[in-house]
Amino acid sequence: MSARLPLGKEPETEGKIFCRPGGVASPRFGWPPSKRTGRLQEVEWTKSGHRIQLPRNGTERSGEQKDARVCKYLYYKTHTEPIPTGSGAARDLDLTQRKPFRGLGLWAMSASGGLMEGNQAREDEDARDSCCADEDSSPVVERRNRSGIISTPLSKSLKHSRALSQYIATCSAAAAVANANATRLAQSSLVPTGIKSHSVDAQHRGQVGLTKLDRSALVSSLLDSPSGLHLAQAAELLRRASMLLPVSDSSNIGVGGDMEAVSASDSLGSVTDFPLLSNGGGVGGAFPFHPGLFIMTPAGVFLADGALSQVTGASEQQQAHSEMAAAASANAKKKRKRCGLCPPCRRRINCEQCSSCRNRKTGHQICKFRKCEELKKKPAGGLESCDGEEIMSEHWKCCSWLESLSASPHVPPPPGRPPQPQGMLGKIHHYCGISGSTGSESNSVF
């Protein structure tokens, strides 16, 4: 690579937060889309923040360089001197000329010639994909689906390799979502009962600058996630429940997409265990029903027995039960959605080589390398594969426990499951077998 910068900290990268592959924000590594003015420059960084040069093909790396390998990303270089066409540097920098598939769909070699493997190769691929977008100044605009995945008609995508540049916006959106989620998580773990409103306000103030894109990305990510899907279903159930509810001013109870609802009395207790619901995604206003009123399963969201008896008359429970059974059977047919978290989901490029890509016109299948791991699994193993009766049986089990929980917050979970000392949410999660690590919980209760 002929275009080298002096060693040391790159001024352009100081004091900025960059979007790294996978939507991770980082102050050091990445690329600043708003500032890119020059050419792509590949550099590697030591953990101490110094940029170093790496030997070319086949050269053994020093210890420091080995450390730096994991920190290698591209960034936009501000210099503007042209790079001689045909030179090694030009070859290295002209990443848009790569053919988009090798072996298992991973890039096996870095642009500087170093061997890479597995996720590292994939991450670098993503990084370059995002960076090169503007290098290739083509005005082609491609559509994205809700997950930020480039979606072009088959003919188009086969004609030209994906303009690797077109993922930056997605990346920033993902970073925004990650940021929002981080904020939410921080709030959920830090905010004790009683000072919730202050924190919500603070959070709200802090998020005032959130753009519409940020919010829609957040909402979209929530609704795309398994739990988010449940959230949407919960909203619908709430809407129905509020219609049955003899509330004097029902217009004040809104459970729409943004869940900007006016606070209502809390029938079961505090909702501070459920910040997502209580603060309406940082918008203000409280979720008008206690989350414990809902039982969420892969087959759908149900109102708990106690909830039904509270928000409706006992005579209406029967009707609601049959509605729930209908919903369960309807949801059995419903398409599952990509989890958006697994590596295949995070992959944004069709390999264009697998059978699904080649045969997309008739096969109607997503690229094999982008097929969600969750969708690959059979919906079996849990409530999803069972019939409505089983679902309802599980539902009643949860209901009875939730009712007892609402009567006394210290009722232990049903036998067979050891207690978990993390408040109501912990109990609920434990009772429902939620690990919380993958977001692919088999069933969940709010």
Next chain:
DNA sequence: GTCAACGTACCG
């Protein structure tokens, strides 16, 4: 079990 093809839900 894998693959191709088709039906169709879902979305813009």
Next chain:
DNA sequence: CGGTACGTTGAC
């Protein structure tokens, strides 16, 4: 209404 992709089915 067209595009994408999940679910299902039948062939191998």
